[in-house]
Amino acid sequence: MSAGEWPLYEVFVRGKRGLNHVHVGSLHAADDEMAVHHARDVYTRRNEGVSIWVVRADAITASSPDEKDPLFAPAGDKVYRHPTFYSVPDDVPHL
Amino acid sequence: MTAVDTDAGPDTGPDPALLAQFERVLARSDRIEPRDWMPERYRATLVRQVAQHAHSEIIGMQPEGSWLTRAPSLRRKAILLAKVQDEAGHGLYLYSACETLGVSREELTLRLLEGRQKYSSIFNYPTLSYADVGTIGWLVDGAAICNQVPLCRTSYGPYGRAMVRICKEESFHQRQGFELLMTMRSGTEAQRAMVQESVDRFWWPSLMMFGPPDAESPNTAQSMAWGIKRNTNDELRQRFVDMTVPQAQALGVTLPDPDLRWNEERGHHDFGQPDWEELAQVVRGNGPCNAQRLAHRQRAHDDGAWVREAATAFAARRSGEPSLSVEPVETPGADR
């Protein structure tokens, strides 16, 4: 590893208790611990978070974002997974 | 809209299906994301714009930073420190966004230091009095907000998300500047004069921040067609003037433009033209502080070399790699 380019980390912040960690951006750091410190300084200067995850970008496996990607095709024709697919009488409560 | 990839040569144009998909996403005002196919010119335009924006945040720390040690009170010093630190953060958000387009941070830093990429012309003006700290917050950050708010809806996802984050922080910058000037305006005669003198110096350079007039901005049409830019330079300049005039009245300062007046018919202020030749000179590197700003950035980069080396060596040792694998940092242009 050259000192010129530290590895890239992706940063996830939990905004407050009860919420998921959400991706907020990325940064470079020499190691994991420095990545957490940098993430605090770069992404939570105004109490934007109660918890930070950092993960090296090269450790992430991604699907292709292309919406024609066949990966998402199986969900495309399964309308019966949504509650609106079912017609029930209007006057039955709590359905 | 024609977004044909001319760089690919006449007979190897982009895959029509990919281009159609790209244009469909833009047509429904959706966002382009990093791993999507995009025309090379779209990518190159974004790299230039986002990098220039990132460099501006980083270089922009210098004019105000020079007043950190001379702030008149602990309160003002803490505020100024927080603001300058925010600008560093803005630079980092934008560098990250730019890197998603396939340029490395190292390369971006190099392009700035070698003068191959620009930063905003405004930061090549000196901060001669403490009132300049207030004027920069009010006018320069104010102009930046005008520029940046529409960019929250830019077509490239990571750029737009960086802008949203930045815009949230900018309003503190503008308000602290305005408050500083208000405080000085209620001070001694000398302090009041200092505010007016500062506004006189920064007014025209602030108008120049929006770039040349539309007629001389040949890339604007393509950038707007791609949804990278959302407004023309002149539209944003007008918006800035309209927004600033009542603020100047509240401050009791005069904006140094004899042609500035409300135009009932247009529903906007008429105003004079900045000295475009001056802007051209500053952009070409001949502004009052161009050399100083780049020399300072180079020095900061060089002075940080040992920190980067040490952190890398430490990380390598902890992960069990031999620390001998650490290579010396290249410091282009360094004469030491």
Ligand SMILES: [Fe+2]
């Ligand atoms: Fe900023």
Ligand SMILES: [Fe+2]
């Ligand atoms: Fe700012």
